[in-house]
Amino acid sequence: MEYITGATASGGSWIPTFVVRSNINDCGCCGKCFKICGRSVFEYIDHPDSDDLCGAKVMTVKHPENCIGCGACARGCPKKNIVCEPKVRVG
Numbered sequence: 570m571e572y573i574t575g576a577t578a579s580g581g582s583w584i585p586t587f588v589v590r591s592n593i594n595d596c597g598c599c600g601k602c603f604k605i606c607g608r609s610v611f612e613y614i615d616h617p618d619s620d621d622l623c624g625a626k627v628m629t630v631k632h633p634e635n636c637i638g639c640g641a642c643a644r645g646c647p648k649k650n651i652v653c654e655p656k657v658r659v660g
């Protein structure tokens with residue numbers, strides 16, 4: 570099994586951790602991950618129980634295909650709510 574690797578500026582290699590999911594029930598809706606991510610991966614949505622929660626919104630992983638695996642969103646989430654993992658190289 571071989572993980573997808575990235576390259577550093579000096580040509581070294583590292584293993585990116587790509588966003589897998591966020592748990593909407595634990596999201597504090599602070600918007601930090603949205604601001605941190607430069608790849609337009611996240612999007613605010615209405616909480617599924619929005620009507621009972623005064624119109625609450627939560628962050629969701631909308632475009633995981635745009636993720637470059639920097640892991641910054643997971644490190645920055647104050648609720649430890651975002652999961653990032655290495656990806657196995659296919660083919």
Ligand code: SF4
Pocket residue numbers: 586587588605606607608610635636637638639640641642643653
């Ligand atoms: S790992 Fe990096 S690129 Fe991927 S969603 Fe998080 S902040 Fe964006």
Ligand code: SF4
Pocket residue numbers: 591595596597598599600601602603628645646647648649650651
């Ligand atoms: S940083 Fe964490 S708590 Fe804040 S909006 Fe993103 S997932 Fe929710």
